[in-house]
Amino acid sequence: MSTPRFLTLPPGVAPQKIETPQGSFAALEALPVSGVVERWPALLVPGLTGSKEDFIAILQTLAQSGRRVLAVDLRGQYETPGPDDPSAYTCAALGADIDLLAQATGGGEPIHLVGHSFGGLVTREAVVDGRTKFASFTLMGSGPAAIVGRRAHHSRTLMKEVPEQGLEEVWHSRFEPEALNAGVPDDILAFLRKRLLANSPTALACMAEQVVTMHDRTEELRQVEVPTLVLYGEHDDGWPPETQSEMAAALGAESVVVPGAAHSPAVEAPETTAAALVRFWNAAESRLLDSRSGGM
Template sequence: MSTPRFLDLPPGVRRTDLPTPFGTVAALSAVPAAGGCELQPAVLVPGYTGSKEDFIALLQTLAQAGRSVTAIDLPGQYESPGLADPLLYTLDGLGAAVAEVVVALDQGPVHLAGHSFGGLVCRDTVLAGQVPLISLTLMSSGPAAVGGARATDARNLAAVLGDRPTGERLREVWTQHLDALARGKGVPDEIYAFLRDRMLANDPYALTRMADTLVSAPDRTLELAATGLPTLVLYGEDDDAWPPEVQAAMAKDLGARRVVVPGATHSPNVEAPETTAGALTAFWNASETPERTA
């Protein structure tokens, strides 16, 4: 679970709702404080149990480079309502939902970046080939299902929610299993309150279905490499989800640019926002060739 650096929206960042065929998608958007959006836009997708707020510390810096930047909650996450059909909480279903966000923004080709589980979702958006994209960033995201402690946590959460999860059951899970963990982070009261409110606002079906997807995702690295889309693999040097060596090997197989963020673990967007924003901007700028943005 990521912890936003702060919750107050910076100047130039606004909360908005995007209507899509999958339902309303909640978003935070930023534009340059001065001047126009001369560069191509970007869309940021959070990980499992995350939200658009995980990118708050990046938005201003990314926008100031001269582009519109939008961070979203996936359907069923935090402020985005859940899907009418729970069976759509799959990588291809959520990837299609991200594609519809690109359509709803109506800003032309975009840079797509996904954190953790969001990277797996964005990969499916790319492979479906339904919307124009300039580049893909896989941020602390691996080639296939997550393993280790992260997989255990996801399986445990799905198990305690049960086969017919409800909001009431989710609240019980928070009280019995997650509250102490959140308090143990030693974060300020307002951050603790946000973490609690965000978890309880999730669609319980989304949590269970996304957990199943996270621990069973196939490796589609070769398919992604075949698209030829410029790709950045960015992760913390001490990532505790997908091991750094696994992400390094994926970057090699993709022929991707690779950035390792010093001192960061699984959320360089939170732990080292300036370094992360600088790497994203440099990669996005380099990817904007005439043939890519036409």
């Protein structure tokens, strides 16, 4: 469970609804506080038990680079409604949602795509399916296949306990003790409870199954030839750092290790994470624009 650094929205950040043919998606939109939007937009996608709020600490910095930046809730996640149909929550189905969101928010421009943890598996589907040409792709704390270790155990527990016990009991038996042991402040604790209980139980259980069964699509992603960044904390306890490093090498992708961070660099080291994203996005845009002009 990632814990947002703060819940008060910084200047330039506001709640939005993104309308798509698949329905309405809750989002946080960040725009430059000073200056104008002059660079390509970005779309940020959270992990399994997370939400758009996991990106609050980096949104203002990212937008100040001259971009419109949107963080979204996936279908069935927190403030985005979802059906009771389990087929709506496969990585492929959620990836198709990302295509629609990119088309709705890009305004015809290329868009930078970022997926955190399970969100990395979902966004990878959108990149591989080829329906949208992305300006760049960032896997943040996300690996090549199913998650491992204690987070895999946690996801398997969710698969079993959410349908059997319900979200309220799962909060009291698992999420609340973990948050209390971590010393989470009362206001953040209240938000985490509200967020978990707002999830679709079907969505949460099905996404948990996806994150522990996903197959490796590294070779397919490599063939897309989208500028790719693999960014992860040096103490990541989801996919091991060495696994993410090996994936980056197999992709021919840039790799950034965030010092001091674990599984949620945007929460644990926001300035370092935001700076790495802005630098990568700027370089990707320069290369793409240069290639369009024939290198002149």
